[in-house]
Amino acid sequence: MSPLGSSLLALQQADSFFPGGAVAWSWGLETLVADAHLGTSPITTIGRRQRGLRHDRSEEVRAFVEGQLRHRWNSFDRAFLDAAWQAADDLQSLMLLDAQVEALTLAEELRQGSRRVGQSLLGVHVALGTPGAAPYQQNILAGTTSGHLPVVQGLIWQKLGMHRDHCQLAAAHGLCTGLVSAAVRLGVMGHVDAQRVLTDIQPLLLELLDEAPCAPDDASGFTPMAEIAVMRHETQNLRLFAN
Amino acid sequence: MSTALNALPLPQAHPGAARVGIGGPVGSGKTRLLEQLIPRFIARGIELAIITNDLATREDAERVQRSGLIDPQRVIPVETGACPHTAIREDPTLNLQMADALEARFKNLDLILIESGGDNLASTFSLDLVDYWIFVIDVAGGDDIPRKRGPGVLSCDLLVVNKYDLAPYVGVDLPRMRRESAQARDGRPVLFTNCATGDGVDAVVDAISRAVLFDQP
Ligand SMILES: Nc1nc2c(ncn2[C@@H]2O[C@H](COP(=O)(O)OP(=O)(O)O)[C@@H](O)[C@H]2O)c(=O)[nH]1
Numbered sequence: 001m002s003p004l005g006s007s008l009l010a011l012q013q014a015d016s017f018f019p020g021g022a023v024a025w026s027w028g029l030e031t032l033v034a035d036a037h038l039g040t041s042p043i044t045t046i047g048r049r050q051r052g053l054r055h056d057r058s059e060e061v062r063a064f065v066e067g068q069l070r071h072r073w074n075s076f077d078r079a080f081l082d083a084a085w086q087a088a089d090d091l092q093s094l095m096l097l098d099a100q101v102e103a104l105t106l107a108e109e110l111r112q113g114s115r116r117v118g119q120s121l122l123g124v125h126v127a128l129g130t131p132g133a134a135p136y137q138q139n140i141l142a143g144t145t146s147g148h149l150p151v152v153q154g155l156i157w158q159k160l161g162m163h164r165d166h167c168q169l170a171a172a173h174g175l176c177t178g179l180v181s182a183a184v185r186l187g188v189m190g191h192v193d194a195q196r197v198l199t200d201i202q203p204l205l206l207e208l209l210d211e212a213p214c215a216p217d218d219a220s221g222f223t224p225m226a227e228i229a230v231m232r233h234e235t236q237n238l239r240l241f242a243n
Numbered sequence: 244m245s246t247a248l249n250a251l252p253l254p255q256a257h258p259g260a261a262r263v264g265i266g267g268p269v270g271s272g273k274t275r276l277l278e279q280l281i282p283r284f285i286a287r288g289i290e291l292a293i294i295t296n297d298l299a300t301r302e303d304a305e306r307v308q309r310s311g312l313i314d315p316q317r318v319i320p321v322e323t324g325a326c327p328h329t330a331i332r333e334d335p336t337l338n339l340q341m342a343d344a345l346e347a348r349f350k351n352l353d354l355i356l357i358e359s360g361g362d363n364l365a366s367t368f369s370l371d372l373v374d375y376w377i378f379v380i381d382v383a384g385g386d387d388i389p390r391k392r393g394p395g396v397l398s399c400d401l402l403v404v405n406k407y408d409l410a411p412y413v414g415v416d417l418p419r420m421r422r423e424s425a426q427a428r429d430g431r432p433v434l435f436t437n438c439a440t441g442d443g444v445d446a447v448v449d450a451i452s453r454a455v456l457f458d459q460p
């Protein structure tokens with residue numbers, strides 16, 4: 001696959017228009033917002049022509065995205081994405097990676113989120129006839145593997161012909177976009193600040209991608225605040241998101 | 244004569260129009276509320292324009308244009324590509340562009356009212372689009388709506404509960420709905436209206452004026 005062809009695939013796969021069920025997941029953000037851990041907006045209305053000037057919470061959102069990118073995606077998901085990309089022709093290895101993600105993800109809501117988003121992404125690729133998608137789905141349906149997101153991404157994107165670094169770029173960018181988009185839908189920020197956060201996070205994203213991913217045996221995830229928030233999510237009164 | 248004029252304080256540069264969103268489910272009475280608001284604002288000398296986000300037709304815009312209440316050129320429909328909530332939140336750029344165009348065309352506009360296409364209880368306005376927004380629900384839609392605490396009900400600047408005249412016909416306990424609305428809003432404003440007759444609409448005009456037209460005489 002030519003670099004341009006692989007880039008084009010990455011654009012399509014990372015596009016929030018690509019249906020993968022990701023819109024329904026906030027990864028703890030909804031609870032943090034509800035608990036005012038993401039700053040609060042003033043109750044009083046500021047007056048006329050103050051559009052966009054209300055208390056700006058982009059710093060808090062940026063910090064949340066950075067935490068997720070650095071300490072969950074880069075140190076954990078990315079290791080499995082890359083390993084799955086390399087093992088895309090080896091069903092046994094893929095299932096082993098899947099089992100590792102399952103065993104190493106502490107919070108039930110994160111585990112479930114990763115499984116459900118992975119399986120919906122896989123479902124779309126089964127429908128599209130992407131090679132390797134249907135057999136892997138059979139294994140999930142048979143209960144022999146879980147279908148976690150990074151494993152499915154590695155498998156499917158390798159089969160499509162996406163280059164290794166483009167897969168990582170697409171996954172990282174897709175994660176950031178999804179989180180920022182959730183923040184917009186939670187009313188935390190407007191459309192311009194959302195793009196500002198995505199722009200501000202890019203140097204970090206590129207810096208992380210500059211280093212090689214770690215091996216699955218060295219994978220680690222540590223986002224305690226988000227994990228506690230995700231665990232508390234099911235008891236929240238108002239729930240727009242699945243986690 | 245000219246000295247007397249010179250003695251007057253210089254008029255301030257016109258600060259631009261305040262933008263007020265009107266959201267809420269289909270049929271709750273958003274367009275009817277507009278039709279009640281327009282003559283009241285005009286009577287107060289407010290320079291007004293309207294943007295409607297009809298779902299699939301230009302019916303709301305045309306209805307307001309034909310109403311005789313306002314210069315039809317001041318009423319503009321914006322298409323939303325079947326995504327009414329996107330057009331007021333994730334990607335409000337078309338509405339922003341239309342509001343800017345209205346302000347460029349009608350100098351000294353004080354107020355632009357933006358009616359969202361009917362949406363569900365989770366729809367909210369981007370604060371990059373509006374200065375203030377109203378969420379309109381109606382009594383006939385069920386007295387459980389305030390209790391369900393959708394983001395529209397919770398986060399709007401003003402909750403309007405319309406069609407209170409219908410309460411006896413749809414088995415709604417109005418005092419209870421008032422109580423539960425106030426609870427859900429936690430001290431933020433709620434107003435009850437009958438937009439068929441205009442009852443309660445003056446209070447809506449007052450609320451908008453206080454919030455975003457305070458620099459008007
Ligand atoms: N009885 C009664 N009918 C109303 C009231 N407000 C609006 N309506 C009617 O409800 C229907 C829907 O109103 P409309 O303004 O088109 O709703 P929209 O979809 O929110 O713009 C119309 O037939 C209105 O005449 C009200 O306060 N009482």
Ligand SMILES: [Mg+2]
Pocket residue numbers: 273274275303358
């Ligand atoms: Mg309407």
